[in-house]
Amino acid sequence: MQELRDAGVMLRLIYQAMKKQGVDTDEILKRLGVDEDYLNSAQLRTPHNAQLFFWQIVEEVSGDPDVGLHLGQVLPTYKGQVLEYLFLSSPTFGEGLRRALNYQRLLSDAANTEFFIEGDQACMVLDAASDEVRRLKHFNECFVQGLIIFFKSITDGRFACSRVEFEHEREAGQAHVSEVLGCEVIFGAEENRMYFPASLLAHASPHAEPELLALHERFASEQVARLEKKDIVGQVERIVAELLDSGEVTLDSVAERLDIKPRTLRTRLTEAETSFNQVLADFRYRLARQLLATTDESIDEIVYLTGFSEPSTFYRAFKRWSGMTPIEYRKAAQGREVHLDVVG
Numbered sequence: 430m431q432e433l434r435d436a437g438v439m440l441r442l443i444y445q446a447m448k449k450q451g452v453d454t455d456e457i458l459k460r461l462g463v464d465e466d467y468l469n470s471a472q473l474r475t476p477h478n479a480q481l482f483f484w485q486i487v488e489e490v491s492g493d494p495d496v497g498l499h500l501g502q503v504l505p506t507y508k509g510q511v512l513e514y515l516f517l518s519s520p521t522f523g524e525g526l527r528r529a530l531n532y533q534r535l536l537s538d539a540a541n542t543e544f545f546i547e548g549d550q551a552c553m554v555l556d557a558a559s560d561e562v563r564r565l566k567h568f569n570e571c572f573v574q575g576l577i578i579f580f581k582s583i584t585d586g587r588f589a590c591s592r593v594e595f596e597h598e599r600e601a602g603q604a605h606v607s608e609v610l611g612c613e614v615i616f617g618a619e620e621n622r623m624y625f626p627a628s629l630l631a632h633a634s635p636h637a638e639p640e641l642l643a644l645h646e647r648f649a650s651e652q653v654a655r656l657e658k659k660d661i662v663g664q665v666e667r668i669v670a671e672l673l674d675s676g677e678v679t680l681d682s683v684a685e686r687l688d689i690k691p692r693t694l695r696t697r698l699t700e701a702e703t704s705f706n707q708v709l710a711d712f713r714y715r716l717a718r719q720l721l722a723t724t725d726e727s728i729d730e731i732v733y734l735t736g737f738s739e740p741s742t743f744y745r746a747f748k749r750w751s752g753m754t755p756i757e758y759r760k761a762a763q764g765r766e767v768h769l770d771v772v773g
Contacts, residue, residue: 432663433538433558435480437473438510442575443487444468446500452491460486462722462762477539478559484567495602497567498609501574506582511535511649516583516634518642523551523630525583528642532649534656546627550591555621566597569621570606576623577610584632590625594618661697662708669712673736680705714750717743721755722762728755 447454458464461483467473488496507513512535516525526544533540539558544551555572557563573593580588590612599606599616607614668686672678683705684694698704713735720731728740737743747755 432667433477434474435477435537435539436535437468437470437475438507439536439575440473440475440483441468442505442507443500443571445505446503447487447491449503450491450500452487452496452500456490457486460490474538477537477557477562480559480562480565480568484565488567495570495605497569497571498574498602498606500567501571502609504571504575504578507575507579508582511645511652513579513583514645515642515649517636518638518645519634520637521630521634522580522584522588522632525634526630528646532653534653535649538656546630547624549627550624551627551630553623555623563621564597566595566599569595569597573610573621573623580625583634584629585635587632588625588629590623592622592624594620594622594624596621658697659701661694662701662703665694665698665705665708666712669709670716673713673716674734678709678736710746710750713737713746717747717755718751718758718762721759731755 444454447457458468484497487500488494493499512529512532515528515532516522519525519528530542530544533542537557539562541556541558543554543556545554546552553576555569555576562568577588577590590610592613592615593610594615596618597616603614603616664687665683668683669678672682672686680694681691684691687694689697695705698708717731717735720726720734726734728743732740732743735743737746744754747753747758751758753761
């Protein structure tokens with residue numbers, strides 16, 4: 430099963446909003462086990478299910494039970510990405526929306542947003558593949574505001590919601606959410622939905638340009654194709670995780686489990702700009718860091734769990750990867766309360 434990931438741009442926008450709100454971002458990054466350089470990594474994509482842990486940490490550090498709602502109010506506008514250019518170069522807002530939905534994987538592997546018209550209302554069904562994330566209050570209320578802010582920016586401020594429906598329940602503060610979003614809000618719905626006047630679909634873009642639109646669509650297609658090529662990395666990692674303790678982690682054994690030829694696997698990994706040895710080393714390093722940081726397993730046990738034949742080989746590899754011995758890393762990491770699952 431392919432691990433679903435979200436584009437790093439989403440995390441960067443939330444990080445900027447936390448800065449504006451005076452949230453202790455240093456403490457949040459420390460608990461996540463990452464730094465600002467990690468957030469700014471060019472091709473950053475974070476595990477989708479890590480949203481659960483991330484928002485738990487943000488609420489704990491901020492002390493705000495409505496932190497997703499309040500961060501959404503100060504989110505920067507989503508700018509400078511190919512999806513924005515698709516909207517701007519399309520003749521109308523509706524045409525831009527239809528095109529952008531073809532490339533929503535650029536935002537998240539979990540995105541499965543649908544769009545339809547119901548009478549005089551247009552409706553977007555905001556679906557995330559994970560049931561837990563779909564019902565996550567902070568994620569939902571922040572994400573919807575991010576969409577509203579973005580849609581306002583590309584419609585010259587004309588966009589407005591008619592109604593928002595959330596899957597999550599709320600014991601209190603319903604009226605406050607409605608006030609913030611500026612429309613009727615329903616909780617405990619079957620789906621996350623956002624309604625707006627269908628007339629907005631005809632809003633003309635002053636930046637419409639057919640040649641630019643074709644260029645942006647081609648670029649978006651190329652980016653999606655690049656992500657699809659990298660899917661093989663996730664598939665290899667899943668099988669590596671299953672085979673590690675057997676000691677039979679070879680390109681041939683993984684190819685056999687994938688039911689493809691070793692030569693084909695090698696080629697597909699090359700197309701994904703990596704190699705089998707690199708994927709294996711990266712996976713072992715992540716697993717070793719997680720075990721050292723979050724468990725009390727002995728070093729001998731970690732050597733076994735990461736698929737090394739003997740401790741000396743593990744020690745040399747870990748020192749090469751991190752610049753520290755496993756013992757030094759464990760002391761530093763457990764002192765920082767890192768949670769390396771989020772790093773992925």
